Amino acid sequence: MLSVNLGPLNLPMGHLLLIFAFIVALITGAIAGRKEGVPIAGTLADIFLMALLTARIGFVALYFEYYRGDLLGIIDIRDGGFSVLAGIAGALVFIAWRMRRHARIRRPLAIAMTAGLISWGAIAGLIALMEQQTSSLPQASLATLDGKPVQLSELAPGTPMVVNLWATWCPPCIREMPILEQAQKDNPGVAFVFVNQGEQPETIRRFMQEQGLSLTNLMTDFGGSLGRNTGSHGLPTTLFYNAEGKQVDAHMGELSNASLASNLEQLEAP
Numbered sequence: 001m002l003s004v005n006l007g008p009l010n011l012p013m014g015h016l017l018l019i020f021a022f023i024v025a026l027i028t029g030a031i032a033g034r035k036e037g038v039p040i041a042g043t044l045a046d047i048f049l050m051a052l053l054t055a056r057i058g059f060v061a062l063y064f065e066y067y068r069g070d071l072l073g074i075i076d077i078r079d080g081g082f083s084v085l086a087g088i089a090g091a092l093v094f095i096a097w098r099m100r101r102h103a104r105i106r107r108p109l110a111i112a113m114t115a116g117l118i119s120w121g122a123i124a125g126l127i128a129l130m131e132q133q134t135s136s137l138p139q140a141s142l143a144t145l146d147g148k149p150v151q152l153s154e155l156a157p158g159t160p161m162v163v164n165l166w167a168t169w170c171p172p173c174i175r176e177m178p179i180l181e182q183a184q185k186d187n188p189g190v191a192f193v194f195v196n197q198g199e200q201p202e203t204i205r206r207f208m209q210e211q212g213l214s215l216t217n218l219m220t221d222f223g224g225s226l227g228r229n230t231g232s233h234g235l236p237t238t239l240f241y242n243a244e245g246k247q248v249d250a251h252m253g254e255l256s257n258a259s260l261a262s263n264l265e266q267l268e269a270p
Contacts, residue, residue: 021120022048029112038104044112046098051091058086063258078172079256137161137245140226142219145201153245155217156191160267163193163239165227168207172254173236179257180238181213183264190267193217197224197235242267 025044033040059081060067060074067074095113099106137152144150152163164180166173184192194215196204201220208215221227230239232252240249240263249266251259 017120017124020123021116024119025112025116028115029108032108032111033105036104036108038108040105040108040112043098043105043109047091047094047113050094051087052082054090055082055084055087058083058090059258059262061086063261066256066258066261073256073258076256078254079259080251080253081256081259081262136247137241138226138229140195140221140229141223142195142221142226145204145218145220147201150219152193155193158243159191160189160243161191161193161241161245162264162267163195163226163241165195165197165221165230165232165235165237165239167197167199167235168203170235174211176236176255177211177213177215179255179260181215183260184215187264190264191217193219195219195221195226197221197227238263240264240266 022044026041029040029044056077062083063081073079095109099109139151142150142152152161155161162180162183166177168174180192180194184190192215194217196219198221204218204220207213208218227233227237230237230250232250234252236252236254238251238255238260239247240251242248249263251263255263
């Protein structure tokens with residue numbers, strides 16, 4: 001499952017797990033802090049923000065070459081570019097500094113952080129275990145713009161594949177299309193497949209002409225079966241499959257050059 005609908009909001013599962021873990025830490029910390037007579041909600045919020053900040057800085061440092069021509073993109077976190085290791089390191093350093101300066105918060109803070117990490121790790125592990133059983137190329141009723149039925153597994157067997165779910169009415173989809181178009185040209189050994197969700201071929205052709213885009217492997221998915229089969233409830237969604245047809249990564253939301261490069265590296269990982 002890649003995302004969850006909460007009323008009008010559509011949240012990626014990874015973001016939802018972080019929010020859940022943070023809430024667990026807040027509740028546990030409030031209980032432990034009350035016994036010690038020390039409020040730690042503010043400290044937990046500071047740790048969370050420090051982790052996000054250092055995770056972003058770490059990611060930008062790793063992929064700075066992609067931000068050279070767009071320095072404002074460094075602060076545009078919509079691309080989901082965060083380094084988990086950098087975030088953890090930043091949080092640990094901040095926690096150590098805070099505990100050293102305020103001895104009274106050590107015990108309640110340790111309890112709160114432990115509870116948050118355990119809740120996050122347990123649920124994330126369970127979801128990963130469930131998805132491991134269904135991580136191969138999904139079966140979906142797709143068709144070319146000429147109406148010819150096709151399955152993803154038929155397009156490029158034995159080749160890494162990037163599958164982008166999109167629509168012409170989706171602004172983030174439109175913004176990331178030139179990035180995906182260039183990536184398709186720069187990575188001939190990877191099959192890029194663009195699966196439009198629910199629109200007619202005439203609409204797709206007109207959109208391509210108006211935007212000046214030249215993409216191969218344009219498919220239609222009138223019933224949205226691919227989104228349902230992959231657990232994606234929002235657009236754009238991009239799925240990454242290795243040469244064996246196993247899903248190795250997924251990105252919900254707009255891609256940047258840097259975040260796409262990060263995801264493409266997963267296709268080459270052993």
